[in-house]
Amino acid sequence: MAHVLLVDDDPLQLDLRRLILERAGHTVQTAETAQEAIERSVGCDVAVMDLIPRHSELSAALPAETRVIVLSGRHPQPGLRADLILMKPCPSKQLLAAIDSHGLPR
Amino acid sequence: MASRKRVAALLLTNLILFECHAPPPKKDEPPTPEAKAYVANLKLSEVALQANESYGGQVVTEIDGKITNTGNRTVVRAEVACVFYDSINQLILRERVPIVKTPLKPGESRAFRLPFDDIPSSWNNQMPQLVIAQIRLS
Numbered sequence: 001m002a003h004v005l006l007v008d009d010d011p012l013q014l015d016l017r018r019l020i021l022e023r024a025g026h027t028v029q030t031a032e033t034a035q036e037a038i039e040r041s042v043g044c045d046v047a048v049m050d051l052i053p054r055h056s057e058l059s060a061a062l063p064a065e066t067r068v069i070v071l072s073g074r075h076p077q078p079g080l081r082a083d084l085i086l087m088k089p090c091p092s093k094q095l096l097a098a099i100d101s102h103g104l105p106r
Numbered sequence: 107m108a109s110r111k112r113v114a115a116l117l118l119t120n121l122i123l124f125e126c127h128a129p130p131p132k133k134d135e136p137p138t139p140e141a142k143a144y145v146a147n148l149k150l151s152e153v154a155l156q157a158n159e160s161y162g163g164q165v166v167t168e169i170d171g172k173i174t175n176t177g178n179r180t181v182v183r184a185e186v187a188c189v190f191y192d193s194i195n196q197l198i199l200r201e202r203v204p205i206v207k208t209p210l211k212p213g214e215s216r217a218f219r220l221p222f223d224d225i226p227s228s229w230n231n232q233m234p235q236l237v238i239a240q241i242r243l244s
Contacts, residue, residue, distance in 0.1 A: 012158065016166050016221045023203050023220075089164035092223050 001025040002099055005066075007037045007049035007058070017048070020092045026099065034058040041066065046099055051076055067102045071095065141241045147177025148184060148238055155233050158221075166223045169234070173205055174215040180244040181210040188220065189235040192228040199225055202239050209244060 004026045008014040011032060018028045029044065031037035034054035038061045041047065046067045049055060051074060059068055059081040068081050073088040083102050086095065137145070153171035169188065175181050184206035190199040205218040 016158065016168070016223075019219055019221050020223070091164070 001027065002045040003027045003043055004029070004099065005037060005041050005044040005047040005049075005062075006030045007034075007047060007052060008032065008071075009050065009052045013050075017092070017095075021096070021099070024096050038062075046102065048095065048099070056080060069095075069098055069102060135240070137240050140243065144177055144179060144181075144243060145238050145241055147175060147179075148181065148241065149174045149176055150186075150236060150238075153233070153236065164223055166221050167225055168222070169220040169236070170217070171236075172215050172217050173210070175210045175212055178212050180212065181206055181241055182244050183207060183240070183242040184210070184238060185240040186220075187235075187237040187239040188222070189237060190225055190229050191232070191234070192226075193230045195230075198228055199234075206241075 001024075004021055006014060006017055006021065006028055007030075008017070009032050014030050014032065018030050021028045029040045031040050032052075034052060034057055037047070037049070037058050041062050044063070044066055046069060047059075047062055048069045048071050049058065051070065051072045052058070055076075062068060062081075067083045070076050070080065070082040070085045071088060071090055072085075075087075076082060076085060084098055086098060151172050151174065153169065156168050156170065158166040158168060173184065183204060185202050185204050187200055187202045189197060192198050199222075201222070203220055205220070206216065210216055
């Protein structure tokens with residue numbers, strides 16, 4: 001199971017995603033802002049992040065070994081650090097499969 | 107923007123204390139005789155179904171409720187199988203999920219929340235059966 005940092009500025013989505021990921025056995029940290037996410041990113045295997053304000057700064061600040069899954073309703077700008085891009089709406093099964101294939105500890 | 111809608115709270119007829127109609131998934135071990143004997147001491151209450159209509163354009167259905175340990179043992183884990191049916195009572199989704207993951211002492215109650223975003227569209231929109239499928243005692 002992975003240590004997941006879940007980043008979204010919508011608290012409802014953040015809460016529901018957290019419940020579903022925890023149910024699947026992952027350890028989940030949540031953050032609503034880039035600053036919170038940077039502070040909580042130590043030791044996370046994978047960051048699942050929406051394109052929140054200052055997301056570029058956040059992705060650059062994440063530990064090098066952290067895999068980054070961008071989960072958003074819009075396409076990110078080219079060059080953004082991302083191992084995988086998922087578009088919303090994204091069923092949780094798809095996100096869990098992505099974490100299994102991209103986010104497990106290396 | 108989220109809008110939440112209470113759909114139903116009537117539940118007692120949908121609660122079954124131990125599953126007997128289907129075997130558990132292979133990856134899940136079956137309950138021990140001791141666990142089976144104890145399951146009557148776990149009470150589910152205040153169970154309600156609600157839909158969150160804002161989830162990146164997706165509808166998420168959430169089951170909320172409370173579990174109480176009325177027995178004299180500490181429960182370290184409990185799982186329920188949530189069984190969804192269609193309009194002609196065919197089983198369309200069965201998902202086994204933990205509702206107790208840290209010790210629940212005798213007399214203690216705890217709220218649980220179970221969100222689902224993968225219920226087939228043929229679902230009858232009724233409260234699923236909640237079946238206590240596994241418990242582990244300390």
